Amino acid sequence: MPARHELDPSSPLARLVGTSKAITDIRAEIEKLADSAASVLVTGPSGSGKDVVAQLLHQRGRRAARPFIALNCAAVAPDLLESEMFGHEAGAFTGAVKARPGRFEAAHGGTLFLDEVGDMATAMQAKLLRALETRVVERVGGMLPIAVDVRVIAATSVDLFAAIDRGDFRCDLLYRLDVIRIEMPGLADRPEDVPLLIRHFAALLPGQPVRFTAAAEDLLMRQPWPGNVRELKNFVERAQAHFPGEIIGAERLPRLLRGFTPAVARPAPPAPEPIPDAGIDLKRILADLEHAYITEALTVSGGAVAATAKLLGLQRTTLIEKMRRLHIGTAGG
Ligand SMILES: Nc1ncnc2c1ncn2[C@@H]1O[C@H](COP(=O)(O)OP(=O)(O)OP(=O)(O)O)[C@@H](O)[C@H]1O
């Protein structure tokens, strides 16, 4: 199930912390635009705060008491996206046992946040464009048009203009979404926000907040932070877990800074098949997947166990143990 946050008025307010010119301007922009119903496109690298901006736009506007519904277009299997977005009637397709409203209907009166909008198949883009133009949706297998009043906020971490050039994104849809653009800068472009963000995240954690010497802060401001604010947040959590209440000097940073695998460098996991009503056997599926990858890696490395383990990012002993469990021999079987 993809993430769905429904903010009610009692939910904590999102915060966009920072005193850099970029963040100060964006905060002012949000205040100015919160009451508008115009579509907003939030761009920026992973972890830069696009979700925060979307939530703030909703919370600061006149739709705040109505639902904020998020749909991550990259997290839903392509053939399920239409029914997620527009809903379905009972019996519309195998597995559609009961009728269900889509995210557009759920967001009625409020805000619909379409995350990773660049990941949508072009056929789906056409349907989204029609819904945005007519403000009417039809459930899959349904006959009745349903009028919806939603403010749409879309986010993307990929360059949609490049996607248009490749033929992967519809130009007319981009213009519909890109009425107002908010561009989130990467954290490396606003180093002056780093100390403030550190204090903000440390204060949110339980226990005595961790602190840093001026020299350490200086070093942290010069980090590249490829995972942006999310990476910094993880770093603060790690520092606080190891050294609650302490003042950390620059000499202790190298160890603390290691151990972060940027989310951007990890390939996306394969999209799952739709889950049938009868359910699935996840352990079996994972074992089959392990079997397939290990066999493939063994073939690539000519059956050498050490090289295979390296290819798979496993310890040699872990690989041998897995091969024994999965009945894989080095002779290819
Ligand atoms: N300026 C900020 N002030 C406070 N917290 C922030 C700020 N920017 C980001 N965060 C926090 O950092 C984390 C990552 O931010 P967010 O989820 O908004 O990034 P994103 O741009 O949507 O990333 P992705 O492209 O991976 O979806 C969240 O926990 C968010 O609350």
Ligand SMILES: [Mg+2]
């Ligand atoms: Mg996000």
